[in-house]
Amino acid sequence: MxxxxxxxxxxxxxTDDYRRMALAGCTAITEPAFWAGFDRSSPQGFFDYYRxxxxxxxxxxxxxxxxxxxxxxxxxxxxxxxxxxxxxxSLLPKFLEEPNVLGIGExxxxxxxxxxxxxxxxxLAFAEDRNQLVLVHTPHLEDKRKGTLxxxxxxxxxxxxxxxxxxxxxxEHTVADVLDRGFWAGMTLYPETKCTPQRAADIIEIxxxxxxxxxxxxxxxxxxxxxxxxxxxxxxxxxxxxETIRKATLENPKTFLGQSPRFDAGDA
Amino acid sequence: MAETRNPNPMSRTDVVDAYxxxxxAKLLDIAAFLDRVDRADHGTDGPEDFRIxxxxxxxxxxxxxxxxxARRVLELMSDETTDLVDTAPGKGACGTPPPSTDNxx
Ligand SMILES: [Zn+2]
Numbered sequence: 510m511x512x513x514x515x516x517x518x519x520x521x522x523x524t525d526d527y528r529r530m531a532l533a534g535c536t537a538i539t540e541p542a543f544w545a546g547f548d549r550s551s552p553q554g555f556f557d558y559y560r561x562x563x564x565x566x567x568x569x570x571x572x573x574x575x576x577x578x579x580x581x582x583x584x585x586x587x588x589x590x591x592x593x594x595x596x597x598x599s600l601l602p603k604f605l606e607e608p609n610v611l612g613i614g615e616x617x618x619x620x621x622x623x624x625x626x627x628x629x630x631x632x633l634a635f636a637e638d639r640n641q642l643v644l645v646h647t648p649h650l651e652d653k654r655k656g657t658l659x660x661x662x663x664x665x666x667x668x669x670x671x672x673x674x675x676x677x678x679x680x681e682h683t684v685a686d687v688l689d690r691g692f693w694a695g696m697t698l699y700p701e702t703k704c705t706p707q708r709a710a711d712i713i714e715i716x717x718x719x720x721x722x723x724x725x726x727x728x729x730x731x732x733x734x735x736x737x738x739x740x741x742x743x744x745x746x747x748x749x750x751x752e753t754i755r756k757a758t759l760e761n762p763k764t765f766l767g768q769s770p771r772f773d774a775g776d777a
Numbered sequence: 778m779a780e781t782r783n784p785n786p787m788s789r790t791d792v793v794d795a796y797x798x799x800x801x802a803k804l805l806d807i808a809a810f811l812d813r814v815d816r817a818d819h820g821t822d823g824p825e826d827f828r829i830x831x832x833x834x835x836x837x838x839x840x841x842x843x844x845x846x847a848r849r850v851l852e853l854m855s856d857e858t859t860d861l862v863d864t865a866p867g868k869g870a871c872g873t874p875p876p877s878t879d880n881x882x
Contacts, residue, residue, distance in 0.1 A: 544868075586868050589864070589865045619865065619868060620862065620865035620866060620867070620868070620870075621856075621861055621862055622861060622862050622863070622864055622865040623861045623862070623863060623864075624864070624865070625861075625865060626861050648870065649869075649870040650854070650870035650871070650872045650873075651854055651855055651856045651870055651871070651872060651873050651874045652856055652870050653851075653855065654851070654852065654855040654856070654857075655855065655856045655857070655858065655859065658859075659859075659861070680847075680851055681845075681847040681848040681851055682848045682851035682852050682855065707796075708847065711847070713783055714781055714782070714783045714784060714785050715781055715782065716782060717782030717783055718782075718783065746795070747785050747786060747787055748785075748786035748787060749783065749785075749786065753783055
């Protein structure tokens, strides 16, 4: 079965991961700009990162027949210094011209601070001005529910259409609010801190597959670039129909991402 | 309880057959973890670590037959305040609100 992993940080993964993902049926991925595990010391550090996302990774993915796309922003973990964040944001207009850029992301909140919110609002205004799709990171663990609600309120203060915004890393205590407000919702399959393949399958059973997708968010931490095919196996093991599985892991990503004419699902 | 949109095609017995041993093992992990905490050197005789208290509260949710346990455990371990904080206190999260967060509960 072919699938799309709509959130994975390939800059942190090996070429062997591309190979294994291709073997498992992955035809396309999207890679949001994120925190590298350390704070970059200058805007030039981001300039090089954006080059990696728009030049290096698409070429690396192409070796395995995977279409690579990305999202650009200053992630919330590096938004606590607004002056620095604004300097980095000034690089965005140039890179938005690159052909694999789908929109702004992953923006959002991390510790639900005032500075994080100020930079989030500036990104939202930027996306609104340029009619960009938006991919949202929601905070971790105890901060998630509060942050998710604050982020949705901030988006509601803009003219951005909810069906052009995906709110990622939903769990059982946030998914209903996100879907009820008309946003797309992403479930991130992490071994410990977010959703397991089993819980993602449970959420699909309870909430259906409308505007819901799943991703591995594979990165430099404890994560699994094959998490989506593992969730496919979990759904199949329970006896869910190929249509249900296909909708959650292929058709939904195609529908949301296809709102950008730059999105290419590959052989899917 | 939310309406179930894509019912699990498995019977209740099938579900238990498929997952019981895995979750029996996870239950033992929690039991052994709490024993490990008990055995560890106290250091100071202060109050119980807030994370362990949160875990004890969550364990009660598992046994109260009110359903939607995953959602309710996550809510129990969520910051219930609504105001933005002045400055981000670092980048990480610890899994349940620390005592400095007034959770109203
Ligand atoms: Zn991410």
